Amino acid sequence: MTMDMFQPQQASSMLVSNVWDDLWWRGTTGASTFADGIDTIFFFIFWVSLLFFIVLMGLMVLFAWAYRRRQGYGPESSASHNTTLEITWTVIPSILFLIMFLWGFKGYLPMQIAPSDSEVINVSAYQWGWEWTYDTGAQTQQFEVMADVPSPVFAVPVGRPVKLIMSSRDVIHSAYISQFRVKRDIFPNKYTTLWFQAEQTTHYFDEEAGEALPISPDNKGFHLACTEYCGDQHSQMWGRIAVMAEADYQAWKAKMGTFEGPLHELGKLLHTTKGCAACHSVDGSQKTGPTWQGVWMEPREFTNAPGESYADETEYRNYMRESILEPHKKILAGYPNQMQSYQGQLTDREMLGLLVYMKTLSSNPDDVSAAMAESAAEMEAREAGESESEGGEAAAEEMS
């Protein structure tokens, strides 16, 4: 069994030994302020249960051996009920159950009320991915392959409460960070919240890479997973939680708040950050939605509208825009009506970036070079514009 090795940890209570800790928790006790408390309750129940189990099974095996049937021997007579005994074995478990209930409730209540000085992050879950928007408006641009797909890396500060305000864009999802022992369902029609305080630093901000990197190769950070079944790629809604010291966290947030690259790179980034990648491949492979590779300017067939072919590019770009903002209008033949509208979630530059990026995926080499040229021209114009408006507002570049 592979065990993630973490920095030496104190076993949080005398109920928890290191061996058990590895087996049950993969050695992650103490990753959040809740973890130790919850593990202690778990182990209390565990030891009580083990005790009962050993006694009961011990007696069973003992009786099965001692009173095994022997030819010619009848059973021995014994009472067929005993009120004292029966009351005892009703009352003792009842008391233990009462303790479990009260302790569990006591541990659960604080998880419901986030401290008022929490770092607030808005979480939007969708089929099938996560979008975390930090208080500065920053969104992650960092990805790591988990469960075979590029999964977002989300930074959180260490030693300070973090509160997630969550909603869903489609069906029910559920946010689960196992090492923090927190979980809460996410609904399309209301906001739910979840809070935690991370206790172990796992990452630092690397200026050069512009990314959060693990402190040690053994500890790659914690897992964010979706635990309410939500369709095809429910099992690939993973994310990485990177816990960083305050300064690193702020630096990471600042870095993620800006994007300076050219249009086609912006489009490529959005393909993952906005979750398009969940349904649209860029290498021609089959997913829930149509691939973006080699389809630029191709004619289309629809299930709910007459087919179209595109004479000029403006017409085609309008169709693309419409497909992103009002996807239900024209459903591509052979695909389900499953894409949600991105109305109000993309700035003009982002929309343009997506289109230019899609154009670079055309099978026609002329399109590809035209797209690159468009991208470069826009870069130039932007740089020129920036130096004009002295100390210019970077706001235009900020991702919404």
Add this chain to the structure above:
Amino acid sequence: MSHHDVSYLAPKETGWKTIWSWIFTVDHKKIGVMYLAAVLLAFLLGGIFAIALRLELWEPVKTLADGTVTGQVLDLGAGATANNWYNRAFTLHGTVMVFLFIIPSIPASLGNIFLPIMLGAKDVAFPKLNLFSWYVYVFGGLFALYAILAGGVETGWTFYTPYSSTTEWGSVTAMVLGAFILGFSSIFTGMNFIATVHKLRTPGMGWFDMPLFVWALYATSIIQVLATPVLGITLLFIVFERMFQVGVFDPALGGDPVLFQHFFWFYSHPAVYIMILPGFGVISEMIAVHCQKKLFGYKAIAFSSIAIAAISFLVWGHHMFTSETPAANAIFSALTFLVAIPTAIKVFNWIATMYKASIAINTPMLYVMAFLFCFTIGGLTGPPLATLAVDIHLHDTYFVVAHFHYVMMGGTVLAFIGALHHWWPKIFGKMYNEFWGMMGCTLVFVGFNVTFFTQFFLGTQGMPRRYATYIEEFTSLHQISTIGSLILALGLFVHLGNFILSLVSGPKAPRNPWGGLTFEWEADAPPVEHNFPKEPVIVHGPYDYGTVTPPHTNPGEFPLNDERPSA
């Protein structure tokens, strides 16, 4: 010969008449045997899906640098993604196992056959309704089969909205209608049993002269009758949602998806006791017979069944700790612990029954002990789930998957297989091979524990359920679990072979091979058409072992209390 002294299995004059005598039978035993065949078929189908699941989980899916994909077993193309195949597999596994297999399993097969006999009656109260409910079951099953063939369903057996009401994949409506129809079959069986228990006990048989299997079936029937309609309405709502977009559960239309969860669990929690109570019943029967010992605390066991049935209606919210408000959660958590107490009482009583007994080591008794082992683990992992703070972590992880397999497979199914061996000689008049029975039991026991104990660790380590693929950290535990499931499957096939062999060439069974005292052991093996040539009279209690010599046994075979060979 009149039908009073011919085995109910005896063929009629011609082949056609024999077939006719089965498909239009109102004999509870024949209906029971038909149910037995049907539920075992469903078990096999569900098991095939289960093995498919385990194979897919052998390795996480990985795309290598050169673009080849490894670790994908269930990718059969056909316009579906690889994940979709897995999602369909676990949904169909859960749905088939719950609605087609485990709910009807013990009550509709063994219950149908033995409830009237144990009461000394000629049949159930409404024999035609009994046959009708079998046909309703088959009809519902055909709906489910149609749904499986027409693209299947990938919503999970819980059909949570809005996913289930909006997904465009497969035939959710047909599957939901199938489950709705199966519900009626379950209601009819329940009504029939309640009326039978009330009105067809043999003269002189009071409530506390009834065998505990009858008590368990009685409690089960009450839940079936009272909870199933709510499932019915819930499923109807899904059908309405899908056909007319009524929007009651669809947030996009202003509805409330959590309301659906309340409706669903209001049925499905009591349903878990529909699944386990008959298991408790057969365990009580088997343990008394094979230990030749009066059951310890008969009344406590009988009343705890009723208590479980009653409290089970008040705890459904424990499936929703991550979707409901703290106040609701606190109440449901507390009530859940309450329902664990009567269960604990039963376990203690069973073990106490073995004290100073005369314990036979044979397949049914091995299964009793395997049941006590596995069910206790399953039961003991209920309290951590009922504990609020802990369930927040464990909810929708493999810990829950392990918990419910320990209670359903390790509880009900082990009890069912044990009881099949126990009553096999009576039902079919043939003995099975004891050696292969015990071999099968050993394989099942080992395989089962390897498969599912591992999953407790997966769960606490954070492996979510309903995952077609996973991150690499979990690979080794998943592989152990998969190996276990293959051993388990092997054990079950050993049983299947053993049973088939017994039917084909098993030796004729004596009337009372285990020395039982309940009425079914008075009857012929197999029983005659109306169970008893003459209405049996009650002369001793159902568990007066050690003081009454069992009928139709050889002298000295089952000595009474404190009898010793005269040396």
Add this chain to the structure above:
Amino acid sequence: MTAINPDTGGQPAKREPWEDYTHQHHWRNGADEFDAAKLGMWLFLATEVLLFSGFFCAYFVFRMQFPENWHEASRYYLSWEIGFANTCVLLLSSFTVVLAIRAAQLGKKSHILFWLLITQLCAGFFLVVKLGWEYWPKIVKDELPGANFAYGERAAHVLEHAAANGIDQAVAMNEVARDHIFLSLYWVTTATHGVHVLVGMIVFAWCMYRAWRGHYGPKNYIMLENCGLYWHIVDIIWIFVFPLYYLV
């Protein structure tokens, strides 16, 4: 036998099947069979009540959240007069069923048939009113459940009312935003109830046939009695539906 049957005008009667009825062979006596059949029916009725209680639960969950909307929607979409008329007919039919059972206990075949016929007429009246005066106008005006719903005239009505009372239009529309859920519940509840009425009619048609063949009499009327119980439950459910939907 030479018994004189008063029901056939003093003529010596042909022997009716009910006179020879004995319990089915697996029963010890007729009384047990009778009790069991009734117990079975009560259990079935319990399941019916629970089925409908699902609808009522959903109703209360939404009504508690949107009491104003509920009140408004009920007043606008449903006419209590029609509902009241239907309530009366159903009550009447419950009464006539009792009379039919009474007639069976007295062995008056023609009376059984007569009272069942009246019951059928009442049930038919109920369904015709339901379909013709409630469902059809709603279908025409798109007052349909959930996504199939359209405000149509209702919007004009609400906006007019808002203008007259100086209420902001958006606020006024928001107040009726759950109309489609109200209608969803109304449709599924009343349609399911309507199906039960229809099933009742079919069952009573069968009862009439059996009565005509002489199967019901003092020795054997359990089926009639059970069908009557079923009919009372269908009636009682309506007694709940009526105030909850028509009178809020």
